[in-house]
Amino acid sequence: MDSCAVCGCAASQRCGKCHLTAYCSKDHQKHHWKAHRTECSPYRVSQSEALGRYMEASRDIPAGEVILKDSPLVLGPRQVTMPVCLGCFTPVNGTYSCTACGWPLCGPGCQGNSLHKPECHLSQNRASKVEVHKFMQVNQMYECITPLRCLWLRDNDAPGWAALSLMEAHQGHRRATNVHEMNQVNVVNFMKQYLKVTAFEEEEIHRICGIIDVNGFEIPGPNILGLYGKACLLEHQCVPNTMRTFDSNFNLVIRAAVKIPKGHHISTSYTDPMWGTANRQLHLTTTKYFKCSCARCLDPTELGTHLSSLKCSQCSEGLVLPSPSPLNPEVWACNSCQATQTTDHVEQFLKQLGEKLVMLKENSLGISESFLKSTSSRLSENHYYRSDVKLALAQMYGRGGGNSQQQPDLKDLPKDLLERKENLCREVLELADLFSPGESRLRALLLYELQATCRERHRRLPKRLKNTAQSRQMLQDCAEWLKEASGILQRESPLQDEYHLGLQAEEELNEVTSVLARLR
Ligand SMILES: C[S@@+](CC[C@H](N)C(=O)[O-])C[C@H]1O[C@@H](n2cnc3c(N)ncnc32)[C@H](O)[C@@H]1O
Numbered sequence: 335m336d337s338c339a340v341c342g343c344a345a346s347q348r349c350g351k352c353h354l355t356a357y358c359s360k361d362h363q364k365h366h367w368k369a370h371r372t373e374c375s376p377y378r379v380s381q382s383e384a385l386g387r388y389m390e391a392s393r394d395i396p397a398g399e400v401i402l403k404d405s406p407l408v409l410g411p412r413q414v415t416m417p418v419c420l421g422c423f424t425p426v427n428g429t430y431s432c433t434a435c436g437w438p439l440c441g442p443g444c445q446g447n448s449l450h451k452p453e454c455h456l457s458q459n460r461a462s463k464v465e466v467h468k469f470m471q472v473n474q475m476y477e478c479i480t481p482l483r484c485l486w487l488r489d490n491d492a493p494g495w496a497a498l499s500l501m502e503a504h505q506g507h508r509r510a511t512n513v514h515e516m517n518q519v520n521v522v523n524f525m526k527q528y529l530k531v532t533a534f535e536e537e538e539i540h541r542i543c544g545i546i547d548v549n550g551f552e553i554p555g556p557n558i559l560g561l562y563g564k565a566c567l568l569e570h571q572c573v574p575n576t577m578r579t580f581d582s583n584f585n586l587v588i589r590a591a592v593k594i595p596k597g598h599h600i601s602t603s604y605t606d607p608m609w610g611t612a613n614r615q616l617h618l619t620t621t622k623y624f625k626c627s628c629a630r631c632l633d634p635t636e637l638g639t640h641l642s643s644l645k646c647s648q649c650s651e652g653l654v655l656p657s658p659s660p661l662n663p664e665v666w667a668c669n670s671c672q673a674t675q676t677t678d679h680v681e682q683f684l685k686q687l688g689e690k691l692v693m694l695k696e697n698s699l700g701i702s703e704s705f706l707k708s709t710s711s712r713l714s715e716n717h718y719y720r721s722d723v724k725l726a727l728a729q730m731y732g733r734g735g736g737n738s739q740q741q742p743d744l745k746d747l748p749k750d751l752l753e754r755k756e757n758l759c760r761e762v763l764e765l766a767d768l769f770s771p772g773e774s775r776l777r778a779l780l781l782y783e784l785q786a787t788c789r790e791r792h793r794r795l796p797k798r799l800k801n802t803a804q805s806r807q808m809l810q811d812c813a814e815w816l817k818e819a820s821g822i823l824q825r826e827s828p829l830q831d832e833y834h835l836g837l838q839a840e841e842e843l844n845e846v847t848s849v850l851a852r853l854r
Pocket residue numbers: 384385386387388500501502504548549566567568569570571622623624625626627
């Protein structure tokens with residue numbers, strides 16, 4: 335039974351807005367409103383047959399508002415990882431191991447790290463210490479660590495275990511999959527046979543593996559997976575209305591990316607919003623066990639962008655789209671001449687192109703441009719493969735350095751390539767704003783590149799044109815883009831490169847502002 339937020343007595347009513355704070359009577363609720371209104375959660379938890387539990391806005395939420403800050407219930411290495419320190423997650427090479435259990439650590443400093451406690455205790459049933467031999471490559475021994483940290487809650491943290499146990503595991507769907515088989519070998523059998531951990535039933539271990547897959551958040555950068563008791567309730571949408579960041583303590587912060595009106599569902603993206611429909615669906619069905627049927631997924635044109643469309647090889651104008659629906663394409667058909675291609679043929683073609691794309695090396699400007707040229711007659715202009723390459727090029731042009739070929743710095747970039755960089759930024763930005771609306775990380779990265787090209791154009795102007803209204807406006811735009819980019823990027827954790835780019839953007843903003851002040 336809940337207890338009343340005012341007197342602590344048994345409470346049978348809840349705040350009608352957030353559905354979280356409880357009261358014993360209407361009087362106590364009224365009395366508490368003055369204090370509660372500032373903290374009344376902007377979301378409430380609802381439930382439907384199609385979604386299970388989900389969050390909806392309990393009032394209008396303005397863009398940028400923090401909806402939720404959630405501390406991790408469990409942090410552990412991702413399932414597929416090379417050996418990392420089980421205290422701080424940095425890669426390890428075996429030079430130091432925990433003196434109690436034998437799992438490699440980065441050094442004695444991490445031996446007392448409380449994160450390492452579960453597997454350290456649970457690995458001590460062995461007659462000898464754990465031995466890891468395979469470093470600097472994926473090592474299956476680590477697949478058991480995050481499950482062990484979850485299972486540890488059962489006997490050591492009752493509220494944490496209760497929160498974890500409420501999470502969706504999709505056990506029924508998982509049972510017939512390869513993932514279940516792999517979990518049986520690498521987690522269940524490994525725990526029993528190698529670690530000699532016998533305190534958990536097989537079914538319980540599988541359920542935890544399901545909970546990790548369905549609810550885990552990958553923390554960008556340091557190879558960590560986190561489970562969060564509240565944020566796990568966020569539903570997926572292919573055009574989400576929130577953005578998420580992690581602070582340096584791995585707390586998850588969810589902000590409204592756009593205004594979310596009262597009653598609207600609050601969503602995040604479980605995939606990369608810049609992927610095409612088939613790839614997003616594949617990820618969702620194989621790791622989250624549901625088919626997304628949002629407006630974007632149901633629209634063969636992906637909201638008019640043609641992110642997944644091909645160009646017709648039979649006629650010169652048409653685009654080839656999945657038909658009758660992207661969720662169940664029987665064929666791919668040209669929207670001009672109606673010529674069709676089998677789904678298998680399209681998948682095979684995209685698979686081969688995808689393999690080529692993976693081979694494009696970082697800093698290979700020429701090869702990336704050739705990829706765009708060679709695919710221009712086969713893929714739609716915005717196709718996700720092309721957009722991926724355009725994004726890479728937008729960031730590469732003017733970066734300088736480079737490994738094999740020396741790439742020019744921005745100041746030495748020929749005029750046509752400076753223009754090319756600017757156009758690429760604008761093209762990808764349009765897609766990013768549509769699929770990750772609001773203040774997304776991708777928008778910030780693109781604004782940073784865009785302002786760099788625009789400032790460089792200003793720098794190249796002859797002296798007499800540097801102080802016209804038009805050229806001052808160029809710098810004014812740069813200042814606005816830098817301000818927005820630095821604000822977005824500095825919300826990231828200082829553990830991430832993006833945060834440091836945010837600091838750099840702020841410094842550059844100061845430079846632009848002082849140039850503008852001198853010009854006026
Ligand atoms: C991280 S959990 C979200 C919370 C979950 N609904 C619950 O009740 O615990 C992810 C699961 O929610 C459901 N879900 C989330 N977004 C969905 C969507 N757009 N369409 C259908 N199901 C969705 C799926 O079952 C998915 O595996």
